[in-house]
Amino acid sequence: MRIFNMGSARKKTGSHFALAIALATGTAIVGTTAFADTAYAQDKKKKKKKKEEKAQYSEAFIAAYQPLNTQVNAEGTDIASLKPQLVSLASVSVSPDEQIAAGGLIYNAGAKTTDRSLQIQGMEMMLASGKVEAANVGRFNFIAYQLRNAQSQFAEARTYLQAAIDNNFTTDTVTKADLQIAMAESFFSEESYRDGLAYLNNAIANKKAAGEAVQEQWYRRGLTVAYNNEIVPEVYDIATAWIADYPSETSWRDAINLTRNLSDYQGGEMLDLMRLGHKVKSLQNKQDYIEYIEAADARLLPKEVADLIEEGYSSGVVSRDDIYVADSFEIAKNRIASDRSDLPALERDARAAGAGLRTVKAAGDTFLSYGEHAKAAEFFQKTLGMPGVDTAETLTRLGIAQAGLGQYEAAKESFAKVQGQRKPIAQLWAAYAGQKSSPAPAAATAAPADTLEAPATGG
16 A cells, blocks of 8 residues: 555544634624614604605614613523514514614624524624625625534535635634635535535636745645545646645655555556656655566566666665565566667667557667667657557657656647546656756745644545
8 A cells, every 4th residue: 555645634524724714713792883773863863854865774673673682782681582582673674774783683692692593694684784894894704604614504604705705804813815725625524525626726726826825735635635535637636736836755755656546557557657756756665666666577678677676775775685676686687788789679670661669669668768768759759640559658758758858848748648547647747847847946845744734624
């Protein structure tokens, strides 16, 4: 089993990250800007000046509101016993001023008794009134989001969270980025993983378009969710974006390992993935070396296998008493001389006008294993379009050869054309080519993995 070290990925109800946001803001009691009796009195004065103005508070509303307001604000009142009257108050609250006054009273009553149904009703009445002061619209929407989210009413909660984002709500401890992560978490909490990842990817794209840095936590969270729930191909898109922004031996190792774990790669596919692993120093244990050795095959690519084993021995990662590795090393060393002597003839035959696919492909594979990238690229290019060619494999190896020549833009173009089972491998190689052509700035260096443990999966 290959290790994918993205931190804790325990399943639990709700979102660890979303809860942190809720606690940061709390459940502050919302005050209203006006009371029915004073507003009604003001309205009477206005009517003397403008007869055409209609009263903003009906007599029925004032009759219901005033005694409830007194009772809710009195010390020692059994507010729970007033719930039927509070619910009835909503039914006589028609005008915007009535709605915001009643909504504030109902919310406050619910906050005092921790009755979330009253809090939700009151907050939504105030927002629906259209009378909330502009400075409070974002805050009130965020509270509505918290209340609905606490009731696991995720779709409704997201409506209010988006309104909070649109109205630029933030606090000293809650940033816009936090709200965007909370939005993705809302989707994850109801197991709408693809929708959550799509939102997260869109938020990442928007930040990049605005020239803003993307927090590594966003990538790690997306990867944890996508990997745990096997959401493909999205997991590969996130992985390649992550290593492009935060390249390190740790991020490369995790990206390669998750690709190995989620795909049933054999033979040539595994070979090209392990070649990349070797390039980015992600071969960390004996099993990694053994998988590379098996994929390369000492009988077919003896030079590549021998060099790999010598490296494993020198680093101490592979012990010399491993029988399989020792046997492979012996086979490889015994074949290198004859294999090398065949290279001129193979090159000549592959360049012949009538050369068949098998010969040209063998030349490309062989010269690639010897690190002769120019010749390898020549022969892989020649095989493209030949009847029976494995286009995905050829494009992958053409890109590898081009990267070996430092032709990174050409390599990325070749990798971008790869489809099917090999596409994730090509995406990783393209990220490598991009990294070599445009190294990430120092600010994008990944922090140690143990300080970036992914939050627990919601849902």
